[in-house]
Amino acid sequence: MSWYNWIVLSFSLLCLVRALDASAGDADPIYKACVEQCEKTGCVGTKCFQHCKFSSDGKPIDGPWYLQEPLYMQWKQWDCRSDCRYHCMVAREEERQKLGDKPVKYHGKWAFRRAYGIQEPVSVALSALNLAIQFHGWVSFFILIYYKLPLRPNKKTYYEYTGLWHIYGILSMNSWFWSAVFHSRDVELTEKLDYSSAVALLGFTLILAILRAFNVRDEAARVMVAAPLIAFITTHIMYLNFYNLDYGLNMKVCGAMGVAQLLIWAVWAGVTRHPSQWKLWVVVVGGGLAMLLELYDFPPYRGFVDAHALWHASTIPLTYLWWSFVRDDAEFRTSSLLKKTK
Numbered sequence: 001m002s003w004y005n006w007i008v009l010s011f012s013l014l015c016l017v018r019a020l021d022a023s024a025g026d027a028d029p030i031y032k033a034c035v036e037q038c039e040k041t042g043c044v045g046t047k048c049f050q051h052c053k054f055s056s057d058g059k060p061i062d063g064p065w066y067l068q069e070p071l072y073m074q075w076k077q078w079d080c081r082s083d084c085r086y087h088c089m090v091a092r093e094e095e096r097q098k099l100g101d102k103p104v105k106y107h108g109k110w111a112f113r114r115a116y117g118i119q120e121p122v123s124v125a126l127s128a129l130n131l132a133i134q135f136h137g138w139v140s141f142f143i144l145i146y147y148k149l150p151l152r153p154n155k156k157t158y159y160e161y162t163g164l165w166h167i168y169g170i171l172s173m174n175s176w177f178w179s180a181v182f183h184s185r186d187v188e189l190t191e192k193l194d195y196s197s198a199v200a201l202l203g204f205t206l207i208l209a210i211l212r213a214f215n216v217r218d219e220a221a222r223v224m225v226a227a228p229l230i231a232f233i234t235t236h237i238m239y240l241n242f243y244n245l246d247y248g249l250n251m252k253v254c255g256a257m258g259v260a261q262l263l264i265w266a267v268w269a270g271v272t273r274h275p276s277q278w279k280l281w282v283v284v285v286g287g288g289l290a291m292l293l294e295l296y297d298f299p300p301y302r303g304f305v306d307a308h309a310l311w312h313a314s315t316i317p318l319t320y321l322w323w324s325f326v327r328d329d330a331e332f333r334t335s336s337l338l339k340k341t342k
């Protein structure tokens with residue numbers, strides 16, 4: 001039982017770490033002065049940015065009329081700020097390294113190196129790979145259930161959780177898509193989309209865990225379980241998007257939902273006589289260990305690979321095994337239902 005405590009502990013620590021460690025680097029007066037200077041002059045050292053060319057009244061100096069629209073101006077100022085922050089951060093981290101100081105975070109993130117304008121290339125690539133594995137898992141489930149296993153006379157599957165796994169597949173692919181977008185360009189909109197899809201996925205997998213582990217097959221009972229959870233998840237997403245993007249609160253909510261479903265699967269894996277029980281165990285233990293990676297938040301190796309990227313890497317084999325469990329479950333349920341009808 002001790003690893004349960006570990007997960008709970010790591011989640012509560014995770015909240016603390018996130019809440020305290022908002023920004024050590026961006027409070028640094030040298031960094032602040034650099035960004036301020038850059039937003040005025042458009043240059044960091046010898047590097048200058050085209051988007052930072054504003055006249056004194058905030059209008060761009062050159063360019064045709066359509067480039068002077070307010071919306072475009074906002075984009076330009078946005079780009080200017082993000083380029084200034086990035087190059088000041090790189091310059092400051094190089095200085096710090098020469099002085100023998102440890103790396104620090106800027107605006108809640110480590111100093112990542114960009115590649116082709118992508119902020120965290122490794123996390124983007126791993127998110128894309130996760131998306132591909134999810135797609136592969138979902139398609140193989142689809143083929144198994146509709147083409148390999150027998151169907152009911154009304155053309156529906158014997159397996160009672162088909163629809164739920166389809167929703168799971170779609171929500172997780174959506175979530176990995178926005179994760180890839182967010183890691184390539186971190187602005188408020190992409191951040192909100194990434195967080196919202198992750199919360200939606202986590203909330204739905206909790207519902208799925210309850211329905212599958214407790215064998216809830218009756219439509220009315222399913223609605224009774226799902227409705228309050230859907231209401232809660234929707235409220236939480238609305239709160240994050242339209243009221244306050246509170247990282248601490250979101251961590252607690254996600255942590256609670258994550259631990260709850262791991263516990264449900266773990267207990268179920270302990271009592272069930274499911275033939276693919278071991279796959280459940282591996283995913284539950286692996287999932288718990290993977291969460292520890294999020295806790296052990298080390299700075300990116302060579303500016304590229306950090307704990308978060310490794311966490312995205314660890315979900316790839318777990319996802320593969322997870323879909324394999326889902327396929328086994330579909331086969332197992334179908335064959336036991338067929339035995340009953342005979």
Ligand SMILES: [Zn+2]
Pocket residue numbers: 123179183308312
């Ligand atoms: Zn991520």
